[in-house]
Amino acid sequence: MANDYAFPDVAGRAAQATQDLETEKMxxxxxxxxxSTHGVLRLQLExxxxxxxxxxxxxxxxxRGDEKIxxxxxxxxxxxxxDRLDYLAPLANNVAYALAxxxxxxxxxxxxxxxxxMLVCELARISSHLLGVGVYAMDTGAxxxxxxxxxxxxxxxxxxxxxxxxxxxxxxARIGGMSRDMPxxxxxxxxxxxxxxxxxxxxxxxLLTRNKIFQDRTDGVGVISKEDAIAYGLSGPNLxxxxxxxxxxxxxxxxxxxxxxxxxxxxxxxxxxxxYTVRLEEIRQSVRLVHQIIDKMPDGPWYAEDARRIFAPxxxxxxxxxxxxxxxxxxxxxxxxMPAGEVYFEAENPKGALGFYIVSKxxxxxxxxxxxxxxxxxxxxxxxxxxxxxxADLSAIxxxxxxxxxxxxx
Amino acid sequence: xxxxxxxPEVSARFPEITERESLDWLxxxxxxxxxxxxxxxxxxxxGFDLLTDISGVDWDKDTPRFSSVYHLxxxxxxxxxxxxxxxxxxxxxxxxxxxxxxWPAANWHERxxxxxxxxxxxxxxxxxxxxxWDDYPYFPLRKEFPLAGIETELxxxxxxxxxxxxxxxxxxxxxxxxxxxxxxxxxxxPRARDESWNEGREKPQHQ
Numbered sequence: 001m002a003n004d005y006a007f008p009d010v011a012g013r014a015a016q017a018t019q020d021l022e023t024e025k026m027x028x029x030x031x032x033x034x035x036s037t038h039g040v041l042r043l044q045l046e047x048x049x050x051x052x053x054x055x056x057x058x059x060x061x062x063x064r065g066d067e068k069i070x071x072x073x074x075x076x077x078x079x080x081x082x083d084r085l086d087y088l089a090p091l092a093n094n095v096a097y098a099l100a101x102x103x104x105x106x107x108x109x110x111x112x113x114x115x116x117x118m119l120v121c122e123l124a125r126i127s128s129h130l131l132g133v134g135v136y137a138m139d140t141g142a143x144x145x146x147x148x149x150x151x152x153x154x155x156x157x158x159x160x161x162x163x164x165x166x167x168x169x170x171x172x173a174r175i176g177g178m179s180r181d182m183p184x185x186x187x188x189x190x191x192x193x194x195x196x197x198x199x200x201x202x203x204x205x206x207l208l209t210r211n212k213i214f215q216d217r218t219d220g221v222g223v224i225s226k227e228d229a230i231a232y233g234l235s236g237p238n239l240x241x242x243x244x245x246x247x248x249x250x251x252x253x254x255x256x257x258x259x260x261x262x263x264x265x266x267x268x269x270x271x272x273x274x275x276y277t278v279r280l281e282e283i284r285q286s287v288r289l290v291h292q293i294i295d296k297m298p299d300g301p302w303y304a305e306d307a308r309r310i311f312a313p314x315x316x317x318x319x320x321x322x323x324x325x326x327x328x329x330x331x332x333x334x335x336x337x338m339p340a341g342e343v344y345f346e347a348e349n350p351k352g353a354l355g356f357y358i359v360s361k362x363x364x365x366x367x368x369x370x371x372x373x374x375x376x377x378x379x380x381x382x383x384x385x386x387x388x389x390x391x392a393d394l395s396a397i398x399x400x401x402x403x404x405x406x407x408x409x410x
Numbered sequence: 411x412x413x414x415x416x417x418p419e420v421s422a423r424f425p426e427i428t429e430r431e432s433l434d435w436l437x438x439x440x441x442x443x444x445x446x447x448x449x450x451x452x453x454x455x456x457g458f459d460l461l462t463d464i465s466g467v468d469w470d471k472d473t474p475r476f477s478s479v480y481h482l483x484x485x486x487x488x489x490x491x492x493x494x495x496x497x498x499x500x501x502x503x504x505x506x507x508x509x510x511x512x513w514p515a516a517n518w519h520e521r522x523x524x525x526x527x528x529x530x531x532x533x534x535x536x537x538x539x540x541x542x543w544d545d546y547p548y549f550p551l552r553k554e555f556p557l558a559g560i561e562t563e564l565x566x567x568x569x570x571x572x573x574x575x576x577x578x579x580x581x582x583x584x585x586x587x588x589x590x591x592x593x594x595x596x597x598x599x600p601r602a603r604d605e606s607w608n609e610g611r612e613k614p615q616h617q
Contacts, residue, residue, distance in 0.1 A: 060541035065557075067526075068550060072557050103434060230459050230485065233515030244485065251488045341433040344481050344490060346462065357465055357479065370465035372481070377462075380518040409541060 025053060032061045036139040036395040039405030041379070043386070043394070052394060055386035057379050062409040070369035074335025075101050075175050078369070083169040085371065086407040088131050089124035089350045090170045091160065096347035098173035099254060100356035104343045105175070105336070107307055111298040113177050114256045119293045120163075120172065121255070121347075122286040123190065126197060127156045128350035129237075129279045129286075136276060136399030137208055140217045145204050152200050155193045162186060175336045176311030177303025187294045194287045201283060209277070218272035222385050222397035225270060232381045235374055236352030238401060241278045242270030248348035260292045272400035279402070282350075310336040335364025351375055351402060371410050375403035416456060416491070424448055430494055437492035442506050445495050449480070449512045458482035458491055461509065464519035466527035470553040476504040476529055497529055508533040526551035 031042035040061035046054035066085070070078050082097040083090040095117045102109065109117075134149030157167040162183055164170040172179055208214045224234070229242040239246060247264040249257040265281035267274030303311050312331050313324040340362040346355035352374025359368040378401045386397055417436060421427055424444055430437035440448050452458045463481040476497040483490050497504030508531035509516040520531040521540040528549040531537055538544055543565045548555055562577045564570040 060539075060543070063541040065550065068555075068557055106433070228514075231514050233461050233513065235460075235462070246485045251485075339433075341431065342437070342492070343433050344435060344463070344492060346483075346490075353462065355463055355481070357463060357481065359467060368465070368467050370463065370479075372463040372465075376518060376522075377515060380515060384514075 023048065030391075030394065032058075036398060038135070038398060038403060041398075041403075041405055041408075043382075045391070045394075047391065050390050050392075052387055052389055052391060055383050055394070057382050059376070059379060059405070060409055062405045064410065066410040067369055067371060070366055072365065074364045075338065075366070076331075076336060079173060080169065080171045083171055084406055085373070085410060086128070086349060086351055086354065086375070086404050087168070088404055089128035090168065091120045091164075091172055092124040092128070092347070092349045093354060094170060094173035095121050095255075096345070096349060096354045097356055098175055099347060100343060100345035100358055101175045101336075101338065103345050104338050104341060104358055104360055105307070105310060106339075107176055107304055107310065109177070109304055110301045111256070112300045113302050113304070115293055115297050116178060116182060116302060117173070118255050118257065118260075119190070119290060119297075122289045122293070123156060123159065125286045125350045126194070126283050126290075127153055129283045130156075130197075132279050132350070132399075132402040133204065133276060133283075136396075136402065137204075137214070139395040139399040140214060142207060142211075142214060145207055148200055148203055148207075152193070152197050155196065159186070159190055159193060162189070174303070174311065176307045177301075181302045187297065190290065191294060194290050197283065197287060201280060205280065209280075215273065217393075217396050218276060218400065220269070221272045221389060221393050222400060223269060223271045224381060224385055228381070228384065229270065232384075233377045234352070234381065235346075235377070236348065236350070237275060237278045237282060238352060238378055240265065241267035241274040243268055248346060248353055252346075254345075254347065259296075260289055262286075262289045262292075272396050275400040275402070337364055338362065338366075346372065349374060351404060351407060352378065354407070373407045373410060375405070375408040378403045379408060420448070420452070420456070423451060430492070432492060435490040435492055437494060440493050440495050442495050442498050445507050446509065446512060449482075449493070449509055452482060452491065452493075453512060456484070457486045458484045460485055461513040461515045461519075462490070464509075464516060464523055466523035466529050466551070468527060468551065468553050474498070474504070475501045476527055478506045478523060478529060480509070499530075502528075503530060504528065505530040505532055507531070508537075510534055525549070528552065 026047045028045050028047060029042055030045055031037040032040040037043065042058040042061065044056040044058055045052055066081050069081060079094055079097065082093040085093045130149040130153050134146040137145035160170055161167045163186060164172040164179065224242050226242045226244055229239050229244060243266060245264065245266045250264055262285045265278045265285065267278050308327060312328050317324040318328045338360045340360055342357070342359050344355060344357045346353040353372070354374055355372030357370040357372065358366050361367045386394055389397065417429055417438070420438065426441050426444060427448065428439045430439045460483040461480065462483045465479045467477045467479055469475055469477065474496045478495045478497060480493040481490055482493065495506055497506050499505045506529055508520055510520065511533065518540060520534055521537060523529050524531060524537055525539040525541050526549060539546060542550065545565055547562060548560060559577065564575065564577060570576060
């Protein structure tokens with residue numbers, strides 16, 4: 001917006017006089033290859049000087065046709081595709097998808113399986129928020145924070161590799177259970193890493209929270225009101241930063257979250273700074289949850305043993321027993337058999353609410369699988385939230401919304 | 411009020427609504443003519459303040475062929491509601507009223523349903539493609555669109571000519587290997603979805 005200062009000197013008054021000159025708006029494209037658009041996002045901007053007058057996001061550069069592919073894959077074959085949705089927290093996507101399909105099958109999971117899934121989801125949340133905060137700070141200029149948070153992410157990646165075999169694209173969940181149980185001593189290593197994350201967060205807070213430069217760049221920038229957040233369908237930290245106390249883990253619990261104690265950080269103003277503090281506090285709450293889950297980890301089977309047509313039997317039984325051999329053969333060739341019907345399941349992913357709408361006509365392949373992506377919905381608000389600010393503020397707003405194009409475009 | 415009272419109340423107010431079979435949340439069928447009125451009622455008087463998802467579905471052999479499925483979330487009552495609307499119009503150009511005036515969240519979701527299925531949302535302020543480029547000639551999630559894709563021209567012919575890049579059918583010969591669910595057991599071995607082409611035999615040209 002134009003300055004309302006009264007300049008005492010000649011140069012200032014001359015500059016102010018030029019406010020009445022005819023100017024042209026500039027139409028410029030920010031992206032798709034741009035360091036602060038977080039992946040391949042293109043913003044078609046119309047600028048009046050340095051102020052953004054119109055902001056039109058163009059998405060679809062990473063569209064891979066996941067929903068079309070899902071109509072041709074069995075339910076277990078689709079799990080690697082869910083890794084690549086929100087590729088910064090693949091374990092959370094795996095679990096959300098498996099839960100949606102198990103809802104279709106009306107499958108009850110044993111307590112150990114649920115606890116492992118919860119643990120893994122919280123670790124994915126810590127990993128995703130560390131990246132969210134780190135990259136957000138880097139976009140505003142604080143490069144050190146990025147290096148600090150990524151150091152801890154490396155430790156988490158080592159844990160994921162030990163558990164699932166891959167640092168990144170984990171494909172850990174199966175319909176009816178997981179791909180394998182936790183290795184010995186893994187939970188101890190998880191606790192050690194989580195205890196090292198907390199002092200790192202203190203360092204990050206020291207660098208950012210009361211930093212004048214960071215506050216100037218984020219305080220009051222990109223404000224989203226409560227009513228707007230709900231009207232635009234936001235979820236997750238973006239919604240909570242505006243002041244709406246809604247967390248799927250608390251309000252519509254799944255996986256046994258209702259048995260554990262954790263707080264849900266809620267912001268006040270809905271600006272970029274609030275979104276940063278909400279994410280930071282969520283990391284602390286996730287660490288708290290991880291401690292409780294590991295303390296109360298039950299023993300027992302880590303997969304649904306009696307789900308004959310859904311979960312593959314153990315390999316040693318497959319190689320020696322006739323019935324298990326046939327069962328394994330049917331599951332590999334035809335896939336887990338699901339009843340006909342429609343389900344919709346949303347999980348509280350780090351980026352927001354990741355939902356799966358599955359229409360099944362029976363058999364091993366879904367008829368329609370819709371992935372409700374939180375990043376897609378977060379970007380919907382950008383034509384409103386990104387207008388009226390400076391171009392430099394856009395970097396802060398994009399970083400604070402914490403979206404991932406893999407999830408947005410599917 | 412509890413979710414169990416919801417259906418009788420809504421049916422009393424709008425008698426054309428029927429219940430739909432669903433494995434989890436309450437689901438209702440709403441005719442397209444009263445869609446905006448029903449949604450406004452659900453948002454204002456029943457507390458379903460958040461529109462969380464809009465998806466299109468192609469039923470292929472059924473009539474009407476397309477439906478638009480809405481998932482509403484009530485942040486107060488902690489429950490979801492599924493609303494399914496059958497699209498009016500014929501198989502080639504289905505249409506449904508737009509909900510952008512009720513929830514701005516509908517904006518991009520409707521654009522995506524238009525992009526993928528060709529469902530026109532009447533009253534949408536800016537209905538254009540969102541995931542594919544603006545001039546893309548097909549609707550990819552329709553059942554007749556093959557998984558491997560159809561060879562199309564890129565939006566900028568000069569760039570395509572210069573770089574030699576094109577949009578060709580995906581190289582996996584015949585598509586992913588999936589066990590078909592019907593017919594005899596011997597035919598249920600994993601095989602290529604589209605057996606018209608493989609490494610040895612070229613793909614027949616699309617019209």
